[in-house]
Ligand SMILES: [Fe+2]
């Protein structure tokens with residue numbers, strides 16, 4: 001197996017890092033990529049407003065998640081006391097993966113000076129080194145000479161990774177840019193950040209950002225919500241947002257509110273059961289026996305609680321998110337729209353979805369009946385318990401439509 005090692009301060013990780021990582025995975029044919037935030041970078045002193053090591057690890061995790069299943073963040077260097085020396089890291093990884101081929105990824109400047117690092121011969125003993133080439137000059141003579149020199153002196157294996165798309169930004173400038181959003185700056189840091197990383201920065205108030213969680217713009221709310229879920233869920237959340245807004249406009253309810261409800265509806269989907277239950281206890285949300293043991297039911301309650309108490313959304317948003325999994329008797333148009341958008345947004349694929357996609361523009365109650373029937377049938381087939389609210393909601397809609 002070919003394993004890439006991508007170390008750095010990642011304070012914060014930006015789209016330049018992600019683009020480089022993605023290109024390296026492709027060009028070197030990596031089976032795995034370890035993203036390793038360093039503890040005390042030997043090359044530079046961290047500034048006062050730097051994120052904590054745990055926060056940098058969390059941002060690295062969000063970046064890895066965005067790079068797909070082959071990438072993961074590692075706390076190898078953060079766990080180790082003292083200076084982070086690359087030689088120690090590659091040796092530790094060689095011990096962990098003795099049969100695998102290690103490749104250390106690095107930027108141009110580092111690649112051209114690696115012979116001056118701490119014990120470079122130990123680095124080359126355990127890993128090949130791949131340098132990111134940013135432009136034509138990099139890939140020319142200078143890189144070639146360095147490759148030959150390293151091969152001669154250290155018997156080094158080297159590769160050049162050509163970056164097709166250059167994202168010109170340094171973390172230091174990005175930190176300034178992030179702070180300036182609150183002091184009248186007119187640059188948009190979102191252009192350089194993977195949205196979940198941006199959302200995490202806003203949530204934690206890093207680098208001088210001062211987002212008021214109760215009054216976030218749509219863009220900021222989206223980033224914050226996306227920072228709480230796995231990347232694989234994002235297409236569904238985006239699809240639900242688009243669909244809910246379109247349905248709201250069509251059926252004459254507030255599209256902005258529909259947008260915000262959709263953005264937040266699954267934000268607690270990946271919380272552990274314990275965290276879910278604790279959140280319900282905190283906000284006085286009563287749970288029945290079935291709900292206490294099922295994240296599927298709990299995430300709608302905790303998502304609603306966060307929408308209202310953390311993000312300051314109105315009761316209508318709370319109510320719609322609260323019943324988006326099971327439905328309930330007496331649903332209003334807004335609630336039906338979130339339920340149905342969640343059910344039939346463009347990434348959903350199941351038997352009957354096309355019929356539902358037609359019905360939502362003709363009759364919301366009939367679409368609800370179809371959705372509830374399909375859900376209940378499926379649960380029965382799988383031998384799972386159906387929530388009482390779903391059965392009551394179905395009765396309620398059937399009575400209305402008769
Ligand atoms: Fe959900």
Ligand SMILES: [Fe+2]
Pocket residue numbers: 236240265266342
């Ligand atoms: Fe959903």
